[in-house]
Amino acid sequence: MDYAAGVGLLWNSLLIKVVPFLFVLTIIVFFHELGHFIIGRLCGIRVLVFSVGFGPELAGFNDRHGTRWKLCAIPLGGYVKFLGDENAASMPDANALERMSEADRSEAFPAKSVGKRAATVAAGPIANFILAAAIFAGTAYFSGLVVGDPVVAEVQAGSPAEAAGFRPGDRVISADGNEIDYFGDLQRYVSVRADTPIRMTVERDGKPLDLTVTPRETTQADGFGNDYRTAVIGLVASNDGSSFRVHYLGPLESLRYGVAQSWFVVARTVDFIGEMFAGKQDTKQIGGFVSIAQISSQVATLGFAPLLNLAALLSISIGLLNLLPIPVLDGGHLLFYAFEAARGRPLSERVQEIGFRIGLALVALLMVFALWNDISRLT
Structure with missing residues (x-):
């Protein structure tokens, strides 16, 4: 060279x-x-x-x-x-x-x-x-939101969802009484409730059915190889693209979404700090300027909107x-x-x-x- x-x-x-x-x-x-x-x-x-x-x-x-x-x-x-x-x-x-x-x-x-x-x-x-x-x-x-219907395509073997009785084709309607509109809503609700039983209502064969599932905490890797801890139940959405679409929000809907998303991040961060002091979270997840620089460069490869969301x-x-x-x-x-x-x-x-x-x-x-x-x- x-x-x-x-x-x-x-x-x-x-x-x-x-x-x-x-x-x-x-x-x-x-x-x-x-x-x-x-x-x-x-x-x-x-x-x-x-x-x-x-x-x-x-x-x-x-x-x-x-x-x-x-x-x-x-x-x-x-x-x-x-x-x-x-x-x-x-x-x-x-x-x-x-x-x-x-x-x-x-x-x-x-x-x-x-x-x-x-x-x-x-x-x-x-x-x-x-x-x-x-x-x-x-x-x-x-940019809109990529959303998918809360319909189960696959139930992972040995997962909490299998133990709770979920089946492919189930459509999740609510979790602890909170309405589930999209599969992402379900993922977000579950991700912060490790070892906490969740009462879910699903639609099966046109009829409502109540199931109780307890999420399990696990370590996963993002698209850049960075590990993070989250709670899962083992439900998989369809990956053929048929149930996913871009949903555009109006001005007031966008504002409500922005406030709700910010509140979710605030609550999750506060929970993480509390769990860290209680010894339930690994302090190695704390990062400084080097981590911020690395993550920023990784997210920037996805586009300007993801970089802005990282800034948020x-x-x-x-x-x-x-x-x-x-x-x-x-x-x-x-x-x-x-x-x-x-x-x-x-x-x-x-x-x-x-x-x-x-x-x-x-x-x-x-x-x-x-x-x-x-x-x-x-x-």
Whole structure:
């Protein structure tokens, strides 16, 4: 291989691996910080910096309100800095606040009511959830949904479905009283209920029949060879394409779908976190930037809509992560504000400083642990 060919191969590899990752991460970070920015502005807080990325500034400009919008060299996050913040983690600077003029103090973040500060902080994760719902709704509206009738083509031997009495030709009508319209509805309902009995109603020979099945947890591989854990019952849909079609949704239907899909992902993620702390989930499933980059490049090969849907999934994950009650994260700030509201005064600067240091250490440990998992998967 000559030098030019080697450089070309490296460049193409970087484009495939890096560009989808940067695209996904940038839109998630931008909308997260935009949530802080918009609500902060509405609360009368002066915004000094809106940064996508950390480190040296690559490009930027000042808007008419004096906010510096900038793109930085390390694209692994971002921040909004308000007047009165000591740093990008929004630690309060009491001394700086005392030295401010009355006009500046009226626009400083620490001088605002606890309600306005809490709303500004919570707006970041909320923006992540809104972004996810909008993406799910948009892709459903423009690309449609591939759906299949909930008709059983095959019952796998030795499966929970066989034990429950399912037969080929059965049409699933409901699960625990929830209507099943498509085969995907059935898969989604079952996937999060390992070892939990489900009462299903099927239509057989034109008559309703009640069956009870208990999903079994198993490890499966996606189309790229990545393993994931899910619950199954052993029902197979027809694979001849006769029962599958593209279903296009109207604007309101798409919006409802986007919200419902986002809520499902939120609930599933919260369940996963709880099960992980209870020892029921493998912590090796936690991934970091390397995993995100790898998955982004894989999904990008499927098209732009799947890449957007991945961004929606990650946006929800980042929103939930930021709501954890860990100082330096948005949830940690909200925890401090809850104490302030209950006590009638903020926690001492010393207590907050200790909390931020502990929070920073916890976040650093989590990042190292995620990176270790990433490296373990590659070796």
